[in-house]
Structures are given as C-alpha cells and as structure tokens.
Amino acid sequence: MDFAIDVRNISKSYGDVVALGNVDLQVRSGSVMGLLGPNGAGKTTLVRILTTLLRPSSGSATVLGYDVVRHARHLRSVIGLAGQSAAVDDLLTGRENIQMAGRLYHMPRKQVQKRAQELLEQFDLVDAADRSVKGYSGGMRRRLDLAASLVANPPMIFLDEPTTGLDPRSRLDLWEVIRNLVSEGTTVLLTTQYLEEADQLADEITVIDIGKVIAQGTAADLKHQAGSEFIVITVREAEEAKRAAAVLEKFADNDECEINEEDRTASIMVQDGASIMVQVVRSLDAEGIVVANMAVRQPTLDDVFLALTGRTAEEAATESEPTEN
Amino acid sequence: MNLPTAANGWRPDPPTPSTPFREAVGSIAYEFRWVITDTWMLAWRMLTHYRRNPEMLMSSVASPIMFLLLFNYVFGGAIGGSSQIVYLDYLVPGVLIQNTIFTVMQSGVGLADDLQKGVIDRYRSLPMARSAVMSGRILAATIVAFITVYITLAFALAIGMRFHGGFWPAFLLPFVVALFSFAFAWFSAAVGVTVRDVQTASSATFFVAIPLTFLSSTFVPIETMPGWLQVVAEVNPITHVVNLCRNLAQGGPLATYAWPTAIWIAVLVFGVGSLATWRFRRIE
C-alpha cells in the first residue's frame, strides 16, 4: 500500500476513439515517475484522470489512497497540477497569483502570505513578485505556475510537460527546482516528450503510445532496450572508415560496427561511452587513423521508440494526431 | 488509513466511508460551505482586472453616456416631440437596463475565454467550490454594473434628468437594476458555458442583447410600434423591468411591473442558473 499512485486497468474513450486502453501504473511514494510518449499518446489524458478533471470510462485509480472518482474532492486538496498551458492570470501580479491559489486551497490568509513569500524566494521571483505577469518571460511563467501549484505543500504533484517550449537555460533552471522538490519527499508524476528530461529527473519511466503502456522501467533499462549509448567517429577519408571500423568493432557491445561511407562515420553501441572513448582514441591513434570528429551520442526518444515500436516518435505523433479539415 | 499531511501541517478532510448517496450529500455540503469564500476570491480576480485595465471600466461607463447623449439629443426631438413626459426622463431607466445587459453579457464571454484557454483546468484541480468559477464572474459583473448605474445617473442628472417619484423609490432604483443584472448574468453564463468559444459567445451576445433591448419599451413607447410588434414588446421581460425602473424614477404603479420582474429574476437565477451550473459541472 505504499503506492502514491495505483492505477488499475483504466480506460478512457470518446465514442469510438480510445484515448487510453487498460492502463496499469504504480508509483512509489516519494519517487519520480516519468511518463514518456509523443504528442497525442494519452499522457495528458492520464494526468487529467488522476487530477480528477476527467472521469475514466472504466477501471479504477487511487492517488494517495483516495479514489479519483469517489473521493475526488478530498483528493484535490492534496495534489498540485502544473500544466503546459501555464494557467496564470496575466493581469495579476506573481504574488497575487500564488496567494489566490492558496486561498482556493482554503488555507488561512496569514499562512498563504507567508507561504507565497517563501515560494517567491525559492523560485527566484522576488524581484518580479509585485509586477503583473504580463511582462514575465516564458521561463518565469512556468516557474510561477509551478509555485502556485505548490502553495499548499501537496505531497503529490503532477507536472504536465513542464518544460515544453522553453529555452535550454530555463529548462535547466526548472529541472533544478523539480529536483529540490523531490529531495523534500514530494511524489512527482511528470509527463514529457524528451527522453533526456525523463532521464535527468525520473526514478522510473513509463512509455505510452496510442493509449497503451509499451514499456516500463528505469532509464537504464530503457536505454538498454534502445541500445545504450553510441560512439560515433568521423574520419577524414572515406577509405579510412573501414580501417576505423575494424578497430571499433572490438569495443562494441554486439561486436558490430555500422559504417556510413557518405558521412565518413563509423559508429558502435556501448554501455559506458565516456570511459570507452579514451581507449578508442588510443587504439585509433596507434593505427595512425586521423579522426576528424568524435562524439558520444545518448539514445533519444526516437531510438527508444524505434526499438520498442519499430517507428520513430515523430511518425507516431503524426499518426495519432486527429485529421484536420 | 494514514492520511497524507502537507509539510506545513495543513491537513485535508479525511475521505468519508462512502456510499454514493453520502458522497453526493457530502459534495453538496462542501459546495455550500465554500461557495461564498471562493466566489469572492474569483470576483476579486475580475475586479483586479478592472483596476489594472482602466480602459475596461472606461468602456463600460462611456457607452451608457454615449447612448444617453445620442438618444436624448439626436432622437429626443423626434421621439419625444409628441409625448407628455420629458424624453430624457423616459430614456434614463431604459439606458440603465440596456447598459447593464451589455455589461453582464461580458461575463459569459469571459467564461468562454476561461474554458477555451484551459484556465479552468487549474481551478478544477483545486479543492474549491466548482460553481465559484462561474459565480465569481457573475458577482464581479454585477458589482461593475452597480457602480456604472451610479455614474450614469450622476451624468443624467447633470444633463437635466429629474426624479419625480419620491426619494425611496429613486433610492431603490440602482438595487433593482443590480438585482436584474445579477439575474441576467446567469443567462450570459449559460451561453458562455454552452458555446465555449469567445467569438461565438460575443456574437451570440450581440444578436441576443440588441433585439432584446430594442424590442421593448427601452427607447420608444410601445404604442408607437406596429401592432404585431407591440405583442412581442409586451411579453419581452425587458419591458417589465424597464417599466418598473421608470416608475421608480418617475412615479406610477409599481406592483404591476414588480411581479413579472420578480418572476423573471427568479426564473433566470434558479432556472437558467441551475442549467448553467449543471452544464458547467459536466464539462470535462
């Protein structure tokens, strides 16, 4: 019973369209679950069911012991939701936005004021606290949105694509904020389209595609399925690629080396790219092969998807998108 | 069952051992317990918008003043030429009601905007009384309409309008207008919740509010309209409300119009209001 989230066989359909089909999901208290999938895979539908915004068509789910349908109103006071739409009010100030959320959690006024100040400091929004949100940057809005959803110190928080559309700098900032949250013992369910994000933040990852769970496990598990990391060597001359491949093969997990003569590259799959790279470079040097470029490439969502479903995430997204006009 | 407790010691209500019936009763009790606090919070949000964006208030105030000037000076000579009563005195209650309708219709458009943009998701994930999202907008619109009534009356007095019905009826007038605007806002909310699209909501507003106010005794006496139109204008609830306001300001029988007005207000608040609330709660 130490599951913060316990989803049993949940389905949701709109008429004939199945948004979620028989999903099972367990999240341990105090852990971070990453829900990974392309656009339209059903991530948001699942989050909306768990935050009581949608009723499931069948199946049952509990969050922190509360049933999402029968105990919906109790459940709402112990969860926080920060969405991709950044539901902050443009004409209110940052402080007012947080305070309003606190008052709507029915916290006492004094406590709300104290908590708002704490959150503004924690989220580095003190300077902008009393300006209206209209002038905030994209990153500031997301931070404010997150701060407002944390006002009641909920033990469970849902983050629906918290960094989609943010620049790399703001994304790193937001990651830091989320990590601090986790270290305080909050359970987090996070949806994302980026494997890297799930890798950075999540203890466990669930991959969803077309409303179904297709894989579950730690980031390492998934990467293993997708083929770990890649070492990619680019040489000066096309003929040298073959010689390089002969050297590289010895280091590869599966003793295979892929050669691309057009790009003059040779690549291998390895477990721990960074440490092997040193040996690779030494061996190539010993053979007198001139290297133009070398890189360790992390597997992407595409690699995971390709390994799990045989199609890329981009293809999956275009397939599941509703046809327009 | 060990309940989750927030880090700051704040503890939510425990889930009741539930039968569906007890849960439903619990939900309704919860709604009643919090609806006033939460409505006020959201009304405060809307009123803050008005404070930060003075143009919004300006346009609510500028339009009745423009209508007063326009109808009094442009149409006043032609329309009022034959009647006993000074046209300005006739006109003011009509403009008050007409403007109140336009002001509160904005709450439906705003609600559609909330629904369209997904702002509502945030509110719906909070442990607040759900109907407060709607009633907050309605309360704010009513307050703005109430303030506008006083400004419009002050302006009307400045350009020559006079009360002839005594102090207490005149004192009562703004409250009757505010009560009606509160009731009419529920209709607007029902439109907003039904169409859920800002563009459609504002055209619907336009095509409902204009004929409703014009096909009544708002601007011209009903007797000057063609016979078939008089029938329409007689049953138009706006006619009753405007006539009641007019008699409050200028004297005349009150009960004749007070009853239909009270009935319409009750229908709007309880009938249309429940419909809007029901539709709102069903939104997914």
Added chain:
Amino acid sequence: MIRPAQIQDRSPVGEFFSAIAVEARWIISDTFIMTWRNLLRYRRSPELLLFSTLSPIMFIFLFNYVFGGAIPTGDLNYIDFLMPGILVQTTLFSATTSGVGLAEDLQKGMVDRYRSLPMARSAVLGGRVSAETIVSLFVACLMLAVGYILGMRLHGGFWPGFALPFMVAGFAFGFSWVSALVGASVRNPESAGSMMFFVVFPLTFLSSAFVPIESMPGWLQPFTKINPITNAVDLGRSLSQGGPIVEDAVITALWTLGMTFVIGSVAVWRYRKV
C-alpha cells in the same frame, strides 16, 4: 512570378517616368493580389460574412419597426428615409475593418513578410481597402433588397437608384483610408477597433442618417450640417427618392477624393515607416 530588373541607359527624366510607369503597373497587379487574399478570408470563415450581413439587416428591422412609428419624417415613409442613412452607416462600419485587420497583420508580423517581398508597399493597404469596398458593395445591395421587402421604393428613377450602392461603396472606400491610417498608427487591433467605433458611432448618429436634422436641438444642428456624412446621406436620399443632387454630390466627391489621396498618402507613408 518573376520580376526582372530592368537596367537600361536612359536620361534621368526618362528614368523617372519609366520608374513611375513600372511602379504603377505593379501597384495595380499587387493590389489585385492582396485584394484577393483579403476576400479569401471571408470565404474561409463564413461567420465573418454572416456577421457583417446579419447585423445590418437586424438594424434595418429594428430602426424601421421600433423607431419608425416614433420619428416623424414629413412626406417620406420612414423606411424610405432610413435606407440611405443605414446604408452609409453600415458601409462605414465595415470600412473600419480595414484598419483593424491591418493592425492585426502588423501585430502578428504578417506584414514583415510582405515587406520582404519585392511588391509595391501601397498594395498591402490598397488590397485591404479594395476588399472591404467589394464587401461593402455586396452588403449594400443585400440591404437594398431587404429594404425593398420592408416597403422601401426608389422614387428617383432607375439610374440614380442604380448608382446608390456604388456611391455608398465609393464613400466607404474613401473612409477605409482613414481607418487604414488609424490601423497603421496604433498597431493594436483592439485599440484600433474601439477607436474607430468611438469615431464612427457619434459621426453617423450626429448626421441626417436616422432623424431629420430639424428635430435636433438648435446647438447641434450646425455641427450635423457640416458633418460630411450628412452630405453623403442626403445625396443617397436624393438618388433614391429624387431631389437636388449636384451640391451634395460635389461635396461628397471632394471628401472621398480628399480622404483617398491625402489621408491615403499619409497612411501609406506611415505604413512604410513602420
């Protein structure tokens, strides 16, 4: 479409005139393209057309039946009196969409794309204005048909009656440039919209459009008499009901030309400076 650069040796004077000739040719064809683009908006979103036709029809009904009985208009039936006025008012309101649309384009950065193309700068404005004029002409004809059903008759003969919608659309064309200037100056669709509303609304009501000027208070009458909208409405009334045409026609033509060339040039100039 390829527009080859023309590099030839000519005298400076010849160069000047040939530049004007080339420019003029492209202004016309670019304007044509932009007009088409703006008209497509109406075809793509029929609600827009529905709104711009339904609301004037509603106002004809309301004014005729609600105010018709209360407003004495001498020898004329109120519908005969009303139609020219409401035609002018409606087309002027529809002309304000040029400015609002332009402000919207400017805000969205759509205009930046046009400006990066080798097209005539004035065509963006010209296209908007022309499209709105075509819509105005359509709406005017539709309103006349509705007016006819409600009992309006053309007592001034066929040709003046035929000229009425064109005259109204022409005046609106002139006014579109004012609205384009507002749009190019404020660059915010909401502000442009409300600004135009607070200009057009009083201007049309403080004219002979809805009630005879004689019934207005004495201090208001001098203003309504110099209001160009009064001239346009009176001209429309003479065209449809018979009466002296020349004086109002000259004044209306002067205003239309003035707005087109003077205000229009300022609008294009402001737009180029954006």
